[in-house]
Amino acid sequence: xxxxxAANKTPTRSDVLAAYSLIRPHVTxxxxxxxxxxxxxxxxxxxxxxESLQETGSFKFRGALHACMLVAKEGARHVLAYSSxxxxxxxxxxxxxxxxxxxxxxxxDAPTIKxxxxxxxxxxxxxxxxxxxxxxxxxxxxxxxxxxxxxxPYDDAxxxxxxxxLGLELLQQLNEPHDVIVCxxxxxxxxxxxxxxxxxxxxxFVAEPAGFDDWGRSLDKGQRLSNDRATGSICDAIxxxxxxxxxxxxxxxxxxxHFAADDRQVMMAMKSAWEEAKITAEPGGAVALxxxxxxxxxxxxxxAVVTGGNADPQIFAKALAQDYPFGTG
Amino acid sequence: xxxxxAANKTPTRSDVLAAYSLIRPHVTxxxxxxxxxxxxxxxxxxxxxxESLQETGSFKFRGALHACMLVAKEGARHVLAYSSxxxxxxxxxxxxxxxxxxxxxxxxDAPTIKxxxxxxxxxxxxxxxxxxxxxxxxxxxxxxxxxxxxxxPYDDAxxxxxxxxLGLELLQQLNEPHDVIVCxxxxxxxxxxxxxxxxxxxxxFVAEPAGFDDWGRSLDKGQRLSNDRATGSICDAIxxxxxxxxxxxxxxxxxxxHFAADDRQVMMAMKSAWEEAKITAEPGGAVALxxxxxxxxxxxxxxAVVTGGNADPQIFAKALAQDYPFGTG
Numbered sequence: 001x002x003x004x005x006a007a008n009k010t011p012t013r014s015d016v017l018a019a020y021s022l023i024r025p026h027v028t029x030x031x032x033x034x035x036x037x038x039x040x041x042x043x044x045x046x047x048x049x050x051e052s053l054q055e056t057g058s059f060k061f062r063g064a065l066h067a068c069m070l071v072a073k074e075g076a077r078h079v080l081a082y083s084s085x086x087x088x089x090x091x092x093x094x095x096x097x098x099x100x101x102x103x104x105x106x107x108x109d110a111p112t113i114k115x116x117x118x119x120x121x122x123x124x125x126x127x128x129x130x131x132x133x134x135x136x137x138x139x140x141x142x143x144x145x146x147x148x149x150x151x152x153p154y155d156d157a158x159x160x161x162x163x164x165x166l167g168l169e170l171l172q173q174l175n176e177p178h179d180v181i182v183c184x185x186x187x188x189x190x191x192x193x194x195x196x197x198x199x200x201x202x203x204x205f206v207a208e209p210a211g212f213d214d215w216g217r218s219l220d221k222g223q224r225l226s227n228d229r230a231t232g233s234i235c236d237a238i239x240x241x242x243x244x245x246x247x248x249x250x251x252x253x254x255x256x257x258h259f260a261a262d263d264r265q266v267m268m269a270m271k272s273a274w275e276e277a278k279i280t281a282e283p284g285g286a287v288a289l290x291x292x293x294x295x296x297x298x299x300x301x302x303x304a305v306v307t308g309g310n311a312d313p314q315i316f317a318k319a320l321a322q323d324y325p326f327g328t329g
Numbered sequence: 330x331x332x333x334x335a336a337n338k339t340p341t342r343s344d345v346l347a348a349y350s351l352i353r354p355h356v357t358x359x360x361x362x363x364x365x366x367x368x369x370x371x372x373x374x375x376x377x378x379x380e381s382l383q384e385t386g387s388f389k390f391r392g393a394l395h396a397c398m399l400v401a402k403e404g405a406r407h408v409l410a411y412s413s414x415x416x417x418x419x420x421x422x423x424x425x426x427x428x429x430x431x432x433x434x435x436x437x438d439a440p441t442i443k444x445x446x447x448x449x450x451x452x453x454x455x456x457x458x459x460x461x462x463x464x465x466x467x468x469x470x471x472x473x474x475x476x477x478x479x480x481x482p483y484d485d486a487x488x489x490x491x492x493x494x495l496g497l498e499l500l501q502q503l504n505e506p507h508d509v510i511v512c513x514x515x516x517x518x519x520x521x522x523x524x525x526x527x528x529x530x531x532x533x534f535v536a537e538p539a540g541f542d543d544w545g546r547s548l549d550k551g552q553r554l555s556n557d558r559a560t561g562s563i564c565d566a567i568x569x570x571x572x573x574x575x576x577x578x579x580x581x582x583x584x585x586x587h588f589a590a591d592d593r594q595v596m597m598a599m600k601s602a603w604e605e606a607k608i609t610a611e612p613g614g615a616v617a618l619x620x621x622x623x624x625x626x627x628x629x630x631x632x633a634v635v636t637g638g639n640a641d642p643q644i645f646a647k648a649l650a651q652d653y654p655f656g657t658g
Contacts, residue, residue: 028364033382035384037449052607053360053362053379053606053607055364057607120366274609274645275642278379278381278382278386278608278609278638279607279608279609280603280607280608280609309607313600313604313649313653314649316603316649317646317649320642320643320645320646321642321646324642
């Protein structure tokens with residue numbers, strides 16, 4: 001019996017395997033859509049890992065569930081998260097499944113639909129006035145008052161190990177060496193997949209929104225750099241200020257390359273996923289597909305991970321209103 | 330060695346099993362989405378068979394492929410179909426895969442996007458002036474000139490047996506007795522599933538657009554009745570004038586009931602599939618889900634088959650613009 005995985009360690013491939021054996025009965029083995037009628041920019045075969053079909057509509061459920069299971073083993077009855085988006089939904093659903101309480105800290109102006117989804121799973125929401133109140137102070141107070149365990153969205157070994165389960169699924173699903181592209185915000189999913197791929201035949205690339213390429217610049221420079229701006233892309237779900245410490249430690253030596261896609265390309269990828277693969281992609285969830293459609297220049301078959309489907313209906317309708325460029329290709 | 334299945338016979342469950350063994354390597358085993366966070370009108374568990382993820386975006390590929398494989402065995406090098414929609418796409422793709430030629434007869438005013446999709450798969454299109462020219466005359470001329478085999482969209486034993494493969498997949502995927510709801514136009518898919526279900530634990534229901542309930546009235550009366558109108562529902566893909574002869578012969582004794590859903594309910598079901606299951610449903614493909622959400626009154630878990638995802642972007646955007654009623658349920 002080894003020690004349980006501490007949140008602040010750098011996890012290994014063994015930790016990903018252990019995480020998957022824990023969460024496997026509760027996560028959806030999301031399909032690999034490998035008969036999609038579109039190609040990469042380089043003309044190679046393109047398939048989609050449809051992770052938007054995961055519980056709560058994004059990969060975040062995997063890591064959230066794993067982290068909640070481990071803190072529950074340590075006696076926690078209550079978990080806490082800062083998030084207005086997919087991590088919040090993942091934590092809320094995981095806590096509900098495990099019979100734990102969950103509190104989510106959100107800015108006061110978070111979209112109603114996101115609050116509703118968290119409440120639907122029985123979580124409490126505490127709001128703070130964005131720009132006037134400190135969410136960290138509120139968080140610390142709630143941690144003490146409620147004896148709640150804080151679960152960070154990506155820079156947490158348990159979360160990373162849980163997200164890595166997606167990489168283990170890809171190892172089963174891809175029947176020849178692929179270039180796999182995944183979006184990268186804090187790096188939790190991509191670092192988990194990188195660990196899962198250790199020693200395997202696939203190469204991993206990350207994709208970011210253009211203008212928010214902190215990962216691309218950090219990887220090129222060999223040190224963690226920040227974005228100049230915090231807002232200004234439609235890919236709100238994956239805008240993080242800087243690479244995580246643990247995730248950078250994992251990814252700095254494991255990636256084959258990186259891409260950046262602009263808003264227009266992301267919107268095209270959303271329409272393409274809807275038109276050709278019949279799935280919903282949210283903007284942040286479509287960045288890897290945009291990279292495959294507009295930037296990839298390699299010679300391998302590519303698998304783009306569509307990481308989430310919690311799109312805003314109005315933005316989605318805008319994506320559908322674009323002229324579609326792949327229809328007669 | 331038994332005789333090959335003739336197109337004008339009433340097929341049996343054995344024919345469905347034989348069809349599946351032929352087409353299985355080439356069709357997608359579409360996922361059962363059984364962790365969807367919505368319930369039936371009666372409050373029972375609701376899962377979705379996501380057949381919109383099938384090749385060409387609809388179940389029609391199954392039957393088209395099976396029929397093309399059988400006519401190819403008989404020496405055909407060329408197939409012919411009347412259709413402006415999903416059957417056309419199924420035939421075009423199947424012919425392409427088998428190295429056969431395909432000709433599709435469409436009205437001159439068929440949507441460009443549908444023509445493009447058929448051309449993409451290398452099929453020829455012949456158009457006729459709707460209301461002025463006879464598509465049947467054109468079809469007979471082409472059959473003779475090109476020695477082409479006509480494949481009907483539903484009243485064909487080979488097509489029915491191919492569609493039935495979806496029912497065999499459900500037998501594997503559903504782990505307890507379900508009420509399965511499927512949309513019904515000509516009845517090809519529903520009769521195929523009905524055969525697959527013979528002797529099994531599931532009950533089958535059909536769903537139609539309100540005002541176009543030729544099946545419901547025919548089943549109640551015990552004889553084939555027609556619709557009063559040919560147009561006027563958003564569910565264009567499943568508007569047929571009257572039940573097929575072979576399909577009625579199969580379904581008249583095998584259904585547990587029928588439903589009719591109106592346009593508003595269908596649009597709600599489209600949004601619900603997008604919002605909760607993250608998949609694209611076209612109007613005709615969402616009728617069974619609409620029946621589950623707004624009409625089903627039984628006490629079993631329900632599986633709604635979402636049969637197609639080839640939606641028009643403008644109609645889809647309209648569906649997304651509706652207020653969503655299930656978000657806080």
